[in-house]
Amino acid sequence: MNTFIPKLTVLLTLLLLLHSAATPENPSNTTTTTTYGSWLREITIKNPRRTGCRRRPWMCRQDGTPSVRRCCCQNRCVDVNSDPNNCSLCGIRCPFTWQCCRGLCSNTNLSPFNCEGCRRRCFFSRFCFYGMCGYAQRLPPFPFPPRPRPPHYLMFW
Secondary structure, three states: OOOHHHHHHHHHHHHHHHHHHHOOOOHHHOOOOOOOHHHHHHHOOOOOOOOOOOOOHHHHOOOOOOOOOEEEEOOEEEEOOOOOOOOOOOOOOOOOOEEEEOOEEEEOOOOOOOOOOOOOOOOOOOOEEOOEEOOOOOOOOOOOOOOOOOOOOOOOO
16 A cells, blocks of 8 residues: 555656647647748759769869779769779779779789788789788798808919
C-alpha cells in the first residue's frame, strides 16, 4: 500500500502534463501559412542552368600543365591520367590495388618503374615487392678495393 500511492500520483501527474501539451492554450494565437507559389514562380528562372559537364564538355579543359588530361565522364570532370576508375578513357577501371599512372593501369606492388606510387623507380638490380624496393633482398656485394699497383723498382747502376 505504501508504494501504490506514489505510483498513482506520478501517473496522474504524467497524464495531466500530456493532456495540457496536447491542447493549445490559446487557439486564436495560431498562425496560418501563406503560399507564395505564383509570386515565386514569376521570379525564378524558367530554365535553370544544369550542373555538370555533359552539355558543356569544354569546361573540363584546363590551361594548366600538359600532364593533366581532363575529360567529362558521367557528368563530371575527371583527370584520366590518374583516376583509377577512369584510366585513359571514361569507364576503364584499374584492377584492385592497381593505380592509374600516366593513363596506364600499373601494379604498384610489383612494378619497378612505379613502386609504391607513380613514377617511383627502384634502383638497378632492386626488385619491387609489396610496394617496397628491395624488400627482403640481401644487400648487394660491396665492391672490392682496387688492386694495388705493382711496385716500381728503381735501379741505380
